[in-house]
Every structure is written in C-alpha cells, then in structure tokens.
Amino acid sequence: MTLTLHHAPDFASTIVRLALEELELPHTIALADIEGGALASPDFRRVNPVGLIPALETPDGPIFETAAILLWLTERTGRLAPGPNEPDRGAFLSWLFFTSNALHTSALALFYPHRPAGEANTDAARAAAHDQIMARLGLIEAMIAAQSPRWLSVEHPGVLGYYIGILVRWLILLPPPPYGIDLAGFPNLRAVLAAHEARPAALRVAMADGLGPTPFTNPGA
Numbered sequence: 001m002t003l004t005l006h007h008a009p010d011f012a013s014t015i016v017r018l019a020l021e022e023l024e025l026p027h028t029i030a031l032a033d034i035e036g037g038a039l040a041s042p043d044f045r046r047v048n049p050v051g052l053i054p055a056l057e058t059p060d061g062p063i064f065e066t067a068a069i070l071l072w073l074t075e076r077t078g079r080l081a082p083g084p085n086e087p088d089r090g091a092f093l094s095w096l097f098f099t100s101n102a103l104h105t106s107a108l109a110l111f112y113p114h115r116p117a118g119e120a121n122t123d124a125a126r127a128a129a130h131d132q133i134m135a136r137l138g139l140i141e142a143m144i145a146a147q148s149p150r151w152l153s154v155e156h157p158g159v160l161g162y163y164i165g166i167l168v169r170w171l172i173l174l175p176p177p178p179y180g181i182d183l184a185g186f187p188n189l190r191a192v193l194a195a196h197e198a199r200p201a202a203l204r205v206a207m208a209d210g211l212g213p214t215p216f217t218n219p220g221a
C-alpha cells in the first residue's frame with residue numbers, strides 16, 4: 001500500500017503520522033511549505049479541496065480530515081480501534097467524533113478566536129472556548145474513569161490516544177495565560193497519554209517532528 005502524508009511538524013498531520021508509525025505502515029512524508037502558500041496550490045487542492053493538512057494519498061485516492069484518515073487506517077489494518085463488528089465500536093465512534101467535532105474545534109477557537117468571533121470579540125471568544133475545553137476534557141476524564149475503555153487506555157495504543165494527545169499538547173503550550181490547561185485535573189487521561197507518548201512509535205515521531213521527550217504530558221520539556 002503506497003501512502004503519502006502531507007505534513008508539517010507539530011500540525012494536525014502529526015496525529016496521522018503517529019498512527020502510521022504505530023501501525024508500521026510504510027509511507028512517504030510530503031512536507032507542506034505552509035508559509036510559502038503550498039496549501040493553496042492547485043496541486044494540493046486536488047488532494048484536499050479544503051486546503052488543510054493532514055491529507056493522505058492512498059491507493060483508493062486522497063483522504064482528508066484527521067478523524068476520517070484515522071478511521072480509514074483502523075479499518076484497513078484492524079488495529080488501534082475496535083472493528084466494525086465489535087461491541088465497543090459504537091462507544092469508540094462516539095468519542096472519536098466528539099474529539100473531532102467538539103474538542104478539536106474548541107481548541108482551534110481558543111488558538112484563533114478571531115475566526116469564529118471577529119477581531120472585536122476575541123477576549124470573549126477565547127474565554128468561552130476555554131470553558132468548553134475544560135468541560136469537554138472533563139467528560140473524557142469521567143468516561144475513562146467510569147468505563148476504562150480498551151480503545152483509550154494505558155494498556156493498548158489507539159488512534160484516539162494519539163489524537164487527544166496532540167490536542168492536549170497544544171492546549172498546554174499555546175494559549176496565553178490563564179487559558180492553558182493543566183493535566184493534574186485529569187489524572188486518568190494523563191495516565192493514558194503518558195502511556196501513549198512512551199511508546200517506541202511515539203518516540204520516533206517526537207524525534208522526527210521535534211516534539212521533545214514527553215510531547216503530551218509535559219510538552220515544554
């Protein structure tokens with residue numbers, strides 16, 4: 001299977017890179033020159049008409065949107081998530097879509113509050129996004145504590161651990177005070193992310209992308 005990931009280090013494409021590495025799927029990295037306008041080029045728009053990374057070129061054609069790519073990879077390999085006929089598939093899908101639609105979206109609103117709210121309203125938009133993120137991380141924490149799902153666990157690597165890990169990394173590193181998050185309030189999630197970042201595959205990507213030794217739980221290290 002020939003796969004090409006359109007990527008820039010420490011962008012959302014790193015989530016897909018982590019999954020590809022964990023799955024040991026051979027792939028080519030096509031570095032996107034974002035500053036140089038590469039995502040607006042007609043060639044790239046044929047891969048992802050939305051003009052964002054990640055995008056993955058596959059033998060079946062290009063795929064975009066982080067969650068769609070992750071789901072396709074888990075289905076093709078039968079790894080890193082419950083399969084279509086397994087009993088915990090529904091719960092996994094629910095939290096994957098929640099991560100994509102709700103957590104990822106509110107993180108982007110925190111980093112770029114002018115996009116949903118306009119330049120005049122960035123303070124209010126940032127505060128609202130932060131409240132949403134805290135509530136949404138709280139739901140994930142409570143779900144792990146109550147259900148101990150194997151698809152977001154210390155024992156088994158999974159695409160959701162890598163997806164949430166990169167979002168948490170950015171939520172610790174990027175927002176201006178007082179809007180950064182502290183994982184101390186989310187101990188079950190912290191343990192899951194610590195297990196994911198310690199995996200050999202994650203360490204390889206951390207090295208390649210310059211993410212440091214503990215990219216999810218202590219990204220500033």
Ligand SMILES: N[C@@H](CCC(=O)N[C@@H](CS)C(=O)NCC(=O)O)C(=O)O
Nearest residue numbers: 011012039051052053054065066067
């Ligand atoms: N919903 C999209 C979001 C992807 C996204 O926001 N990509 C950012 C990088 S983290 C991007 O391509 N930014 C480049 C730009 O805005 O020019 C997904 O999950 O794939």
